[in-house]
Amino acid sequence: MSDELKQRKQTAVYVYEAPLRLWHWVTVFSIVTLCVTGYFIGSPLPSQPGEAIDNYLMGYIRFAHFTAGYILAIGFIGRIYWAFVGNSHARELFLPPFFSRKWWKEIGHELRWYLFLEKTPRKYIGHNPLAQLAMFFFFVLGNTFMILTGFALYGEGLGAGSWADQWFGWIIPMMGQSQDVHTWHHLGMWYLITFVMIHVYVAIREDIMSRQSLISTMVGGWRMFKDDRPD
Ligand code: HEM
Numbered sequence: 001m002s003d004e005l006k007q008r009k010q011t012a013v014y015v016y017e018a019p020l021r022l023w024h025w026v027t028v029f030s031i032v033t034l035c036v037t038g039y040f041i042g043s044p045l046p047s048q049p050g051e052a053i054d055n056y057l058m059g060y061i062r063f064a065h066f067t068a069g070y071i072l073a074i075g076f077i078g079r080i081y082w083a084f085v086g087n088s089h090a091r092e093l094f095l096p097p098f099f100s101r102k103w104w105k106e107i108g109h110e111l112r113w114y115l116f117l118e119k120t121p122r123k124y125i126g127h128n129p130l131a132q133l134a135m136f137f138f139f140v141l142g143n144t145f146m147i148l149t150g151f152a153l154y155g156e157g158l159g160a161g162s163w164a165d166q167w168f169g170w171i172i173p174m175m176g177q178s179q180d181v182h183t184w185h186h187l188g189m190w191y192l193i194t195f196v197m198i199h200v201y202v203a204i205r206e207d208i209m210s211r212q213s214l215i216s217t218m219v220g221g222w223r224m225f226k227d228d229r230p231d
């Protein structure tokens with residue numbers, strides 16, 4: 001348990017501020033939309049009868065994808081801004097302490113705990129070290145990659161010389177050609193889905209098995225500790 005908690009002798013600490021929580025759930029909503037619509041862009045439904053323009057099904061699917069893409073990207077810029085102006089827990093996502101020996105040791109403990117090899121879960125005010133590591137590599141890097149490749153493809157659709165083409169068009173030749181970007185963007189979806197499956201599983205598992213609140217913390221902001229043993 002952190003020294004901060006020991007000193008305060010508190011059983012509840014305000015951790016995630018409102019903008020961060022709102023961003024989390026807006027991001028959840030947009031990523032789910034992006035995965036469903038992206039899947040259908042990659043594997044379209046069998047053709048509908050009649051002229052495509054008359055039912056416009058793929059048009060609506062792509063429109064939903066691009067709208068959710070904008071929401072994801074603007075939200076992520078807002079989240080980066082919040083890392084500067086929010087509390088210290090708002091920075092954890094972006095700055096894992098890679099050079100701290102203690103942090104790596106605690107990752108080992110968390111791994112054993114997740115594998116049912118440790119009996120006592122540790123207490124953390126912010127993210128536990130393993131969560132922080134996973135969130136950085138899967139989410140921060142994965143999400144950045146999806147936004148960059150997504151807007152590169154979007155620039156192709158908007159046309160040469162459009163703002164998205166000017167800002168992100170260079171990514172396409174860098175990665176080969178358009179189909180390569182499509183394939184990597186598609187693979188990136190499965191990378192993020194892997195994260196989400198593990199993330200939701202451990203959030204529910206920790207809520208039940210660890211000695212602190214998890215899901216309600218991402219709703220109301222407060223981390224509640226379920227006992228007052230010091231560690
Ligand atoms: C698309 C789905 C999801 C994504 C991409 C996602 C992403 C994230 C990210 C990036 C964070 C770190 C927040 C930060 O430091 O700013 C986080 C935290 C958290 N998420 Fe999610 N999340 C998803 C779905 C969910 C769901 C469905 C739940 C609830 C069951 C959930 C529960 C939590 C909790 C409890 C935390 C805080 C964990 C802690 O305090 O260490 N997430 N999530």
Ligand code: HEM
Nearest residue numbers: 034035038039041042069146147150151153154182186189
């Ligand atoms: C979590 C984030 C995202 C996921 C999971 C996702 C998923 C996908 C998938 C699976 C495809 C189909 C690729 C293929 O097989 O050809 C796709 C296409 C595409 N995505 Fe995304 N995407 C994401 C973010 C974005 C963003 C931020 C944008 C920017 C607006 C974007 C724009 C596009 C475009 C333009 C296409 C190609 C549409 C077409 O060829 O008709 N995506 N996306």
